[in-house]
Amino acid sequence: MSASQQLTPTNPNSALKIRLAYRFLLTLNTLNAKKPPNFDHTQIHRRSHRVKIAAYASMASVVGPKRAWSRAILWKIRNRGMLARNKKRIHRISTPIRLHRHHARRRRNPNRVVHVDPFVNSGLEVKLRKLVPGAETIDPCGLLDETADYIKYLATQVEVMRNLVDLYSTI
């Protein structure tokens, strides 16, 4: 992908990759330890979903609460049980008011639907906001910042995962 681009800043990038990989392997290990993998179709689907969540979680935890998108991801993951429950009861989650009952410790619901007025490009901005987690309520300037950071980490995570897959597949 951007291997050539990453060639120049190898040191900071590889340090980041190592951190990401470490985190991701940790979660993967726990995942594998919890349930022995089997080749059942549905199981694999569920596993892949869990692996995906693990990937995002590790990515966000490496960043920590510094970024809005990492906070949003972590919040989503931590509360996904609650969100799932609420989804069943409320088809559309518009405001997290009801979540107070379940979670007292929640500052702000990053999933809150906010009608954002795109600053320049109407459709694209909104699209971007939907793509980047936790970017619904940020000002356009910060949105681009978050997008850049998110892209950086996402690209690194993809590379880590690709390497892992290569590693596993060759063994």
Place this chain on the structure above:
Amino acid sequence: MEKDGFFSNEGNGIPQSWNSIFGMDMESQVNELNCSSEQIPNCFFNRNWDNSMDQSDPFESALSSIVSSPVNSHPGIPIPGCGGDNVVLKELIGRLGSICNSGEISPQSCIQGNNSANTSCYNTPLNSPPKLNLSIMDHHHQIQGNLPIPRNHQLPLSPFPADPGFVERAARYSCFGGKKEPEFPHMVESGMLSRASSNQSFKTTGSQFVGIQEEKNGMPVPASDKKFSRLSMSLTSENKELDNSMEESSLSEQIPGGEIGIKGQTTNSNGRKRKAIPKGKGKETQFSAKDNTTVGEQEKEVSDAKRSKSGEEGHATEKEKEKEKEKVEGNGNGNQKQSKETAKLPEPPKDYIHVRARRGQATDSHSLAERVRREKISERMKFLQDLVPGCNKVTGKAVMLDEIINYVQSLQRQVEFLSMKLATVNPRTDMNMEGLLSKDTFQRASMSNTMNPMDTSAQQFYGMIVNGQEHPLMAMMHRNPNMKSDGFEEAAAFWGMGNDLQSVVQMGFGQNQPQSFHGAMGAGQMKVEL
């Protein structure tokens, strides 16, 4: 105190805007100093402090306080330094203007004052405004470190006072300044008249500048003066940037303290910002009022200032300067224009990537703020361009955003696909991850990012490669059922697979292992890299 009163009267709007401008100025100015938001409160504070210091004529006292404030360990004595550059003068003028406008000596904070000498030179021929200039110059020097420049600039000072156009310009500038403040247009006019009537000497101008305040005796005066100075500053700064013509320098010099100019974008941006943000409209009105060639020039400068301001947020200060230069030069060729015309003269459409304010466009405070916002956004877009591969040729926000969205979507799809793959591939491995996950190994790996001489593990790898029969990892596994000790090798192998290119580059092995390669070599190389 008057100043305080003025300041308070202005309310939060002007000071804040001034702060923001100043803060932004600081940013641009102090690219090296990194004074962003922190500076704003500092400036603010300094200003207040300065205000309190002045008991007499607010402006003059502000100037003197600025000059003499020991805040910056700067003797602040209006020692006639070597005038320094036009740039410095411009800076000074800018500072002066800002001070006048805000009734504060904010520049003090900016004036880190190592150019006491410079300021002193400048001050000798001038009254209090020169002090301000000195401070500005000092500040400018500090920022730009052009100590010798101000010296040079001083020289032209003497001939200027007699410049007949000086008064004109001064008057214009004052008018500009006055226009900035909607409440003081009348004052500005009177000020202008008074200025115009005053003699041509530079000193006179300076005194005019000061005198205007005296006349007005009040906030309005300093406000208008400030505006005037600010305008002049911005104009001069721009002039300075573009060319060090005598005219410019004279212009800058004429304008008390402001014009000398900061070459810096900082100054320009300072002046610009201050002007633009609080009184975008004022500028326009002023422009319309004036109808001189010099005005036209000045307007250009102002617009340049705006441009510089827009550029100051970035990195584009250099670009700004160049652009400003170009623009000013282009414009300066005879845009007599009525201020309105020049003001409204649209510049080439703003390029999304290049931060450049349109000349004379939208002096409205809203539009100016919006322009600042747009510039910020374009700066971020530029950064995003570097992140997203294959977006170098793309220009325009819409296309760029489209690319970004596509890239993010593709990355997310890749994560999903790879997670699916991992879910299927994972169970097949019987690797013991404990060793791999030992933090020590990873820390070692991360720490040893730089080139390392091949260690035993690497040699082992190479031994295996020589064998060429088995995957080094498998070999390791077979040899060491307990992976704990091999965590490092495993990590190395792992990383080697993905980083063959990097390792190659780092180690200079010259073996460009394709990704498909099973990584034996890569692992070894990775090892070395680690």
